[in-house]
Amino acid sequence: MKFSQASNVLLLAGLANSCLLPEERAGGHIRRSLNRRQGNNGKAIGKGDRFNGGSSFPRGIGSGNATDMSTILNVNEVTTGLQGLVNAYGIQTFVTPYKTYEGRTITGAKIGGSGTANTNYHVYLNGAIHARERGSHDSVLYFISDLLYAQKHGTGLTYGKKSYTNADVTKALSTGIVVTPLINPDGVNYDQTSNSCWRKNRNPKSSSSGDPDTIGVDLNRNFDFAWDLKKWASSVASEVASTDPSSEVFHGTAAFSEPETQAVKYILDTYTKVRWFIDLHSYAGDVLYSWGSDTDQSTQPYKNFLNSTYDSIRGITSDSTSSKYGEYISSEDLNNVQTAGNRFGNVMSTAAGRKYTVMQSAYLYPTSGASDDYAFSRHIADPTKNKVYSYTIEFGFGNNQASCPFYPTAAQYTSSLQETNAGFMEFLLAAADIGLE
Numbered sequence: 001m002k003f004s005q006a007s008n009v010l011l012l013a014g015l016a017n018s019c020l021l022p023e024e025r026a027g028g029h030i031r032r033s034l035n036r037r038q039g040n041n042g043k044a045i046g047k048g049d050r051f052n053g054g055s056s057f058p059r060g061i062g063s064g065n066a067t068d069m070s071t072i073l074n075v076n077e078v079t080t081g082l083q084g085l086v087n088a089y090g091i092q093t094f095v096t097p098y099k100t101y102e103g104r105t106i107t108g109a110k111i112g113g114s115g116t117a118n119t120n121y122h123v124y125l126n127g128a129i130h131a132r133e134r135g136s137h138d139s140v141l142y143f144i145s146d147l148l149y150a151q152k153h154g155t156g157l158t159y160g161k162k163s164y165t166n167a168d169v170t171k172a173l174s175t176g177i178v179v180t181p182l183i184n185p186d187g188v189n190y191d192q193t194s195n196s197c198w199r200k201n202r203n204p205k206s207s208s209s210g211d212p213d214t215i216g217v218d219l220n221r222n223f224d225f226a227w228d229l230k231k232w233a234s235s236v237a238s239e240v241a242s243t244d245p246s247s248e249v250f251h252g253t254a255a256f257s258e259p260e261t262q263a264v265k266y267i268l269d270t271y272t273k274v275r276w277f278i279d280l281h282s283y284a285g286d287v288l289y290s291w292g293s294d295t296d297q298s299t300q301p302y303k304n305f306l307n308s309t310y311d312s313i314r315g316i317t318s319d320s321t322s323s324k325y326g327e328y329i330s331s332e333d334l335n336n337v338q339t340a341g342n343r344f345g346n347v348m349s350t351a352a353g354r355k356y357t358v359m360q361s362a363y364l365y366p367t368s369g370a371s372d373d374y375a376f377s378r379h380i381a382d383p384t385k386n387k388v389y390s391y392t393i394e395f396g397f398g399n400n401q402a403s404c405p406f407y408p409t410a411a412q413y414t415s416s417l418q419e420t421n422a423g424f425m426e427f428l429l430a431a432a433d434i435g436l437e
C-alpha cells in the first residue's frame with residue numbers, strides 16, 4: 001500500500017470503533033459492572049421458541065413474509081430454527097465435535113452445492129464469535145432461510161434497495177455454503193441473560209483469581225496465526241492481544257485452546273475446498289480483507305508471518321517502506337479479495353443507506369490470532385491446504401441509546417439484516433464469478 005493511502009486509513013481507523021470500545025484497546029483491563037451496563041439494552045431477546053422445536057421454520061427478511069422478528073433470536077432458537085430448515089427443506093446439519101465449557105454443542109448447516117460430498121462446499125459463513133455483537137447469528141440463520149425459501153418457491157430476494165432474481169439465488173446456492181450461525185453459544189447465552197456487554201467465551205480455567213468478571217477467552221485472538229506475542233514488535237504486542245485473563249482481548253493459554261475456535265478449524269479441515277470465508281462482527285460499517293497483521297505487500301514473499309527474522313518489527317503499519325516489514329500477499333490474491341470485497345461492500349452500502357468502508361484489516365488495528373488471518377494463512381503455513389479468501393465484516397451502528405453500544409435498536413437490527421444479507425448474496429455471486437476452485 002502506498003503511504004498516503006495508509007495514513008488516510010489510519011486516520012479513519014482512529015474514529016472507527018469495530019468490536020472493541022476505545023477503553024478496551026491496549027490491554028483492555030475493563031471489568032464489567034452489571035449496574036453500569038444495564039439500562040436501555042436495545043431490542044429485546046426472544047423468550048420462547050418461535051420455531052416450536054423445529055415444527056415451524058425461519059424465513060428471512062428478503063423473502064417477503066418473514067418470521068416474527070420483534071425480538072432477537074435466543075441461543076436455543078438457532079438450534080430449533082436450523083431444525084425447522086431440516087424439516088422444511090431437507091438440508092443437512094452437523095454438530096462440531098467439541099463441547100463448550102458449559103457443555104453446549106455448536107451446530108452447523110450446509111446448503112447448495114452440486115452434491116453432498118464435503119468437497120462441494122466452497123464458502124463458509126461464521127456468526128456470533130463475539131457474544132455481545134447482537135444480530136450476528138440472526139443474520140446468518142435468516143440469510144440461509146431466505147435462500148432456501150427462494151429456491152423452493154422460484155422467487156428472488158429483496159434487501160432494502162437491493163433485489164436479486166431467482167437466477168441469482170440459484171447461482172448463489174451453487175457455490176455450496178457451510179454456516180455456523182452461532183459459534184460462541186456460552187458467551188451469547190450469558191450476554192443475553194445478563195445484558196453485561198459480554199464479548200468472550202465463558203471459560204474460567206485460565207483465570208486464577210476466580211473473579212467472575214475476569215473469565216473468558218477472546219475467541220478472535222485464539223486462532224493459530226502469529227498467536228505468540230513474541231512474534232510482534234514490542235510497541236504493538238500489548239494491543240494485538242493480551243496474556244491477561246481479565247483483558248477483553250485475552251488470547252487463551254495456547255492457540256486453539258478453546259472448543260469454539262477448534263470448531264472453526266474443524267470446519268476448514270473437513271470442508272477442504274472452502275475458498276471463501278466471512279466472520280460476521282459488529283459494529284463499524286467495515287468490510288475488512290487480509291491481512292490483519294501488517295501492511296500488505298506483494299513483492300517480497302519471504303516477509304511473512306512465518307519468518308522470525310521480522311518478529312521485532314511485525315505489526316507496525318506505519319513503516320510501509322520496502323526495507324521494513326509488510327505481510328506478503330500475491331498481487332493476484334490481493335486483487336481477488338479487493339475485487340470481491342469492494343463488490344459486496346458497495347452492495348451493503350446500497351441496501352439500507354449506511355456507508356460501508358472496504359479496507360485492509362490491519363488498518364483498523366493489527367491483531368494476533370484472528371479467524372480471518374488464520375483462514376487465509378493456512379495455505380501458506382501448509383501448502384497442502386486450500387487457499388481461503390477471508391473477510392471480517394463489521395456491520396451496523398453503535399447504539400447511542402444503550403449502555404452497551406453493540407446492542408441494536410429495533411430499527412438498527414432491521415437495517416443491519418438488510419445490509420448483511422445483501423452483502424452475503426453479493427459475496428456469493430462474486431465468489432462464483434472469481435472462482436470456487
Ligand SMILES: *[C@@H]1O[C@H](CO)[C@@H](O)[C@H](O)[C@H]1NC(C)=O
Pocket residue numbers: 065
Ligand atoms: C404471511 O405469514 C402469515 C403467518 O404465517 C400468514 O398467515 C399469511 O397468510 C402470510 N401472508 C402472505 C402474503 O404470504
Ligand SMILES: *[C@@H]1O[C@H](CO)[C@@H](O)[C@H](O)[C@H]1NC(C)=O
Pocket residue numbers: 301302303307308309
Ligand atoms: C526470512 O527473512 C530473511 C531476511 O530477509 C531471509 O534471509 C530468509 O530467507 C527468510 N526466511 C524464509 C524461510 O523465507
Ligand SMILES: [Zn+2]
Pocket residue numbers: 018019130133281282
Ligand atoms: Zn467482534
